[in-house]
Amino acid sequence: DAGVTQSPTHLIKTRGQQVTLRCSPISGHKSVSWYQQVLGQGPQFIFQYYEKEERGRGNFPDRFSARQFPNYSSELNVNALLLGDSALYLCASSSGVQGANQPQHFGDGTRLSIL
Amino acid sequence: GQQLNQSPQSMFIQEGEDVSMNCTSSSIFNTWLWYKQDPGEGPVLLIALYKAGELTSNGRLTAQFGITRKDSFLNISASIPSDVGIYFCAGRPGTYKYIFGTGTRLKVLA
Numbered sequence: 681d682a683g684v685t686q687s688p689t690h691l692i693k694t695r696g697q698q699v700t701l702r703c704s705p706i707s708g709h710k711s712v713s714w715y716q717q718v719l720g721q722g723p724q725f726i727f728q729y730y731e732k733e734e735r736g737r738g739n740f741p742d743r744f745s746a747r748q749f750p751n752y753s754s755e756l757n758v759n760a761l762l763l764g765d766s767a768l769y770l771c772a773s774s775s776g777v778q779g780a781n782q783p784q785h786f787g788d789g790t791r792l793s794i795l
Numbered sequence: 796g797q798q799l800n801q802s803p804q805s806m807f808i809q810e811g812e813d814v815s816m817n818c819t820s821s822s823i824f825n826t827w828l829w830y831k832q833d834p835g836e837g838p839v840l841l842i843a844l845y846k847a848g849e850l851t852s853n854g855r856l857t858a859q860f861g862i863t864r865k866d867s868f869l870n871i872s873a874s875i876p877s878d879v880g881i882y883f884c885a886g887r888p889g890t891y892k893y894i895f896g897t898g899t900r901l902k903v904l905a
Binding site: 684715721722723724725728730735736738762770783784785786787788789 | 799826830835837838839840883885890892894896897
């Protein structure tokens, strides 16, 4: 079975531009979470979506937004890019019920570089 | 953003040695996860812990959920070169997000 897939794998943008990152969860998983991982640090939580609704949001500005589609895939959008947005953006999926003890499985991420 | 404290920060060990690392938090967690991340890849789940005091094994890996629910430990027995990588703990304080640790960088000398 395919794991979590993310696209694109690498992306280069300039300051002020907008970017959209995509994620397909593991088949049967209804929850998708997004994390930002700056070089040398652990992942930082951005959003969680479950059944197409936002269930949680981390401490990120409103320039960051996301959505989940009926097939449970998800997009992360970042507007007005800043140099500090350069990072590895990770998507994780987990099965079913919100609040249940379900581990998250990660994709290999999108490496975003801002020039 | 908030990160959990992992120690040691990095370690060099000889192949065949046992490894221990830990993760601490100021908050109580309902779940602890341990991940390994290789360069250019996403974190790979190693062990999931759901109950205080729980000890779980996955091959040469053993992890424990601390009794206070504010810490967790990971042990690797008889390390091999492919154990090289960054190990992250992650704790879940509520129902929807995980907080990750600062990472332990493991290097194995053959």
